[in-house]
Amino acid sequence: MLAAANHFLCPRSNASVNGPSLVDATKQSIDRVSTCASAHISASKQCIKTRTIGISIPCFYAPISEEARRRRYAWTGALSSRGAAASVAALLAGQGVTHAQKLSKPFRVGALFNGTAVVAGKPNPVLEGLRHGLAQLGYVEGADVIYDARFAEGMLERLPELAVELVGKGVDVIATYGGLATNAARKATTTVPIVASIVADPVAIGVAATLERPGGNITGATNNDPELPSRQFEILLSVIPRLERVAILSDSDIPGIDTNGLAPIERANVAAARTAGMIPQVLKLRGPNPDLEGAFDAMRTGRAQALVALEVPSPLAERKRIAAFATKRLLPTMFWGAAEDSGGLLSYGTSVSANFPRLPAIIDLIFKGAKPADTPFEVVSRRELAINLKTDRELGLTIPPELLKRANRVIE
Incomplete structure (x- = not known):
């Protein structure tokens, strides 16, 4: 106010x-x-x-x-x-102001994730980033802040019970990663502040009234980028000029399904594909052990010439297998930003890592009394392009020189 x-x-x-x-x-x-x-x-x-x-x-x-x-x-x-x-x-005098400041008891931060506590042999990078960020803001772990994390380990049906566990632990705030975890936390509490990241459209999935004034107990950072699908299809067309049919790989558990069975992120990609003159084929995986063979058989039946994998739980968890399946079948792939580790041909989109540094700062605001209802979602919109030339050679394609110049990273 x-x-x-x-x-x-x-x-x-x-x-x-x-x-x-x-x-x-x-x-x-x-x-x-x-x-x-x-x-x-x-x-x-x-x-x-x-x-x-x-x-x-x-x-x-x-x-x-x-x-x-x-x-x-x-x-x-x-x-x-x-x-x-x-x-x-x-x-x-240029000396600043000092306050004798002492916490009566540490804040308790709950964290809810779709994935695992260990990623590629290292502690979960999002949780580690949260710890590091709050430490940089002066919060000493154990004295000023305590962390209580829950990991669904790909079993997304566990998210609701894990969210309830965190609420029962009396956490002061819940940090979430992705729309499913955020929705699970929202259903578990209407009073504990929730700070979300990597939620593509908080309004569409019902966790916020508007980005400017969320109105409930949820705020955070969003990679809401309405132009992204169109840009991804433009890049695909520059590599495959005669591209007519494209498969869109999603997750069956994404909230906000309409009468056609499409979630907001799927609707946006279908519309962008049609605008680009392509025929889209939406395929949905269900974790934790999705049927990739069945999905790629359906792509072959649908005569897909390229694959766009959406930044949703199952494709996120299975990105390396998806890229390997696609390359073996000579199917060019487009992944989301910062997914170059997949081995897919292209990744383009919002820098996922740009979301993480914002979480500690937003949580710090909550600790100091800010209300999620009045704290706008921060929009992260820095896009990055990565091109995998090794995969390009395996597919027998030629990346246009102009596109190579635009790339933030080129993988040889």
């Missing part, structure tokens, strides 16, 4: 916004500080700035929850008028 008060400059965005009078008195010195925290805290406010990747949006402030403040923090100094004056003096 915005207040009609005096003008000040937010040091994070260098944008003019509304703020408390104390900040107005010190606006020239605030930009020396690395965050807005001193200014907002001194007026019992918290910064709940939102951003879209590549775009600087002014921050705004809201009152910190008194319940959260009383439960979590013991502040000393700097909030009385004398302390505020000392803070201003410190700012003007």
Whole structure:
């Protein structure tokens, strides 16, 4: 909520916004500080700035929850008028503001994943990224934050019970990966804040009223990119100019199914394929042991000339097998962004890794009292193109030089 008060400059965005009078008195010195925290805290406010990747949006402030403040923090100094004056003096001296800050008890972070705790012999990268990100923000594991993760290990039907387990553990927030995990968490609680990532269309699957004001207990980062399917088919056409029939590989458990049996992400890809002049064939896998032989037999029957694998659970988990099946059958593949490890010919789309760094920052806002209902989803839209020349040679194709120049990564 915005207040009609005096003008000040937010040091994070260098944008003019509304703020408390104390900040107005010190606006020239605030930009020396690395965050807005001193200014907002001194007026019992918290910064709940939102951003879209590549775009600087002014921050705004809201009152910190008194319940959260009383439960979590013991502040000393700097909030009385004398302390505020000392803070201003410190700012003007370029020394910043320090607060004696102590958590009464650690935050408990629940995490819910479709996959496994170990990926390619290493700890789950999303969970590790979350730990690292919160550590960078000053949260010491064990003292300030405790993690409680649940992994469905590809058995997606387990997600609802795992979500209920996390709620029963009394977690303060649940971090989720993907639409299915997010939906499972949403059904398990309407009160525990949920911070989601890799949800292609939060509005379409019913986890948010709008991206700007989710309205419930869920916020996060989304790779919602309406232009992506069209761009993927354009790239395929540049490699296979006479492409007429394309298979679209999805997952049978994606929420938001319409009367034609298509989920939002499937509808978007079908529409893009038709606009590009192709005949789409949607095939759905069901984990944890999908019938790839049956799916590729159906592609052969449908005379598919290329395959687009969607960034949904089963294709995500089976991407390397899918790429191997397709290459063996001389079927060019298009995967989502950052899926070059699949061995498929092409991967293009939103940088999945760009979602992960945002989760700790959003969770930090929740810890400081921000409400998911009023915290916009952050849209991550940086696209990346990877081309696998080894697979290209096996398929007997020739990648256009212009496309090679556009690639972020070329795999020899």
